[in-house]
Structures are given as C-alpha cells and as structure tokens.
Amino acid sequence: MKTLCLYYTRTNKTKEVMANIAKITGGDVAEYTDGKDRSGFSGYVGACFATVNNTISKVSVKGGIDLKGYDRVIIGMPVWVEGPCAVGRALIKKLGGAMPSEVYYVVTHMSKFDYAAKIKAMDKLLGKPSAGYVSIRTKNNDYIKDSAAFAKTLV
Ligand SMILES: Cc1cc2nc3c(=O)[nH]c(=O)nc-3n(C[C@H](O)[C@H](O)[C@H](O)COP(=O)(O)O)c2cc1C
Numbered sequence: 001m002k003t004l005c006l007y008y009t010r011t012n013k014t015k016e017v018m019a020n021i022a023k024i025t026g027g028d029v030a031e032y033t034d035g036k037d038r039s040g041f042s043g044y045v046g047a048c049f050a051t052v053n054n055t056i057s058k059v060s061v062k063g064g065i066d067l068k069g070y071d072r073v074i075i076g077m078p079v080w081v082e083g084p085c086a087v088g089r090a091l092i093k094k095l096g097g098a099m100p101s102e103v104y105y106v107v108t109h110m111s112k113f114d115y116a117a118k119i120k121a122m123d124k125l126l127g128k129p130s131a132g133y134v135s136i137r138t139k140n141n142d143y144i145k146d147s148a149a150f151a152k153t154l155v
Contacts, residue, residue: 003022007032050086
C-alpha cells in the first residue's frame with residue numbers, strides 16, 4: 001500500500017504529525033503550499049483574511065509528486081478559524097480529482113473541540129467519500145502519541 005502524507009504548516013505542528021504518520025505507515029511525506037509567507041503576526045492575520053474571504057487559488061505539492069503513483073493520500077491540515085485551513089481546502093478542490101480512492105484527513109488544532117463534522121464536510125470538495133479522518137489537539141496534548149494511534153489503524 002503506497003501512502004503519501006501531505007501537509008501544510010505554519011508553525012511545524014502539522015509537519016511533525018504527518019512525518020510521524022509517514023514513519024509508521026512507511027509512506028512518503030510532502031509539503032503543499034500556496035507560496036505565501038505566513039510567519040509572524042502579519043502572517044497570522046493574513047491567514048485569517050484568506051480563510052474568511054476564501055481567496056486562495058494557487059496551491060501545489062512541492063517536489064513534483066505524482067499523486068497517481070499512490071494507493072492512498074493522507075492530507076494534514078491545521079485548523080484556521082474553526083475549520084480546515086484555506087490552503088488545505090484549496091488543495092482538495094484543485095487536486096481531489098487526481099487523488100486515489102483512499103483519502104484521509106488529519107486536522108490539527110489548539111482547542112479541545114473535535115472538528116470531525118467539519119473535516120467530513122471536506123468530502124464535498126473532494127467529490128467522493130473520504131476513507132477516514134482524525135482531529136488532533138496540538139496544545140497541551142501529546143499529539144505525537146495521538147498521531148501514532150491514528151497511523152497504527154492504517155498499518
Ligand atoms: C489563522 C489561524 C487560525 C486558527 N484558528 C484556530 C481555531 O479556530 N481553532 C483552533 O483550535 N486552533 C486554531 N488555530 C491554531 C492551529 O490550528 C494549531 O496551532 C495548529 O496545530 C497549527 O499547525 P501548524 O503548526 O502546522 O501550522 C489557528 C491558527 C491560525 C494560524
């Protein structure tokens with residue numbers, strides 16, 4: 001089962017989570033981006049605006065990855081403004097059709113809230129039902145342990 005773990009990250013939490021899932025599932029890992037620098041406070045504010053205004057359209061996976069070469073794709077997305085980040089939504093909208101039939105979502109967030117319903121709503125953008133999803137808290141929580149528990153269900 002060839003697995004690709006994709007992530008967008010602003011402060012490296014989702015990157016760590018997806019690298020751990022890739023390690024456990026024996027998958028490859030790649031970053032997707034819209035090319036915008038979102039570091040610091042101005043980057044945070046820009047991310048909020050991009051989410052609310054839904055302005056992101058340019059998004060790509062780094063490293064010339066061919067999605068068709070994989071049996072399953074696991075998409076890591078931080079939560080921005082109470083839902084999967086705008087860059088992740090843009091990725092699904094743009095490349096969902098090119099993804100294999102098995103697609104999983106991993107969202108990371110600070111709050112105790114479980115974003116399961118909002119993650120599942122990504123299926124509308126994907127155009128098919130996702131194979132599974134997990135909501136992982138990165139603040140005051142052992143998120144590496146939680147990501148390992150999820151990854152083990154895929155082995
Ligand atoms: C613009 C923005 C909005 C956010 N909104 C939320 C939110 O609504 N709920 C939440 O729990 N965390 C929210 N967060 C926190 C991130 O989802 C969380 O810290 C995440 O694990 C960061 O992942 P990263 O380090 O890969 O960027 C937000 C972060 C940013 C930058």
